[in-house]
Amino acid sequence: MGTLGAWIDYLNSMEGKEDDSFFKPYKEGKWSKAAIIAHMMFWDRFFYEERLPHMLKGEDLVGITERQVEEMNKKAEEYAHSGVSRQQIIAGALKYRQMIINVLQGKDLTKTFTIKERKISLQEYVEGEVEHDQHHLKQLKAK
Incomplete structure (x- = not known):
């Protein structure tokens, strides 16, 4: 199982490597690397700004609809x-992921909250985020 930091490691590994394909779909009918990284940044920003403060307080969170997911992905x-620029996209993605990691450091990850009446711990939520990272890292690393 990876960590939230694996995403930062990947983004840092892109530094200084020019990539003509950055803004082109990585596969026919798929997103570009730029769009995937922006997608991750938008979801990290949502997690950091809209979710994390409430999670840390153990509050109930509303679920998000399929339509809201599609809308966020489209905006990204x-x-x-x-x-x-490529640098702006990568810098934004690094910024939000680092802010999440900074907030979570030293926190009790067994703390629970509810999303759509389902009780979940911070640890479980983070593990879901890491799985999401792995999914997109696989796409990004595909030749």
Whole structure:
């Protein structure tokens, strides 16, 4: 099982490597690397700003709808192709992931909260995030 830091390691490994394919779909009909990284940044920002403060207090959280998920993904893809630079996308992704890690350090990850009436611990939520990372890292590393 990886950690939230594996995403930072990957982003840092991209530093200084020029990549002509960054803004092109990694496979026909798929997102570009830029869109995948922006997607991760948007979800990290959502986790950091909208979820984490409530999770740390053990509060009940509302679930998000499929429509909200699609909307967030669409906004991330649009952002990735809005003219921002490769460096801006990577820097934003690094910033939000590092902020999450900083907040979680030293926290009790057994703390529970509920999402849609399902009790879940911070540890379980983070493990789900790491699985999401692994899914996209596989895509990003595909040749």
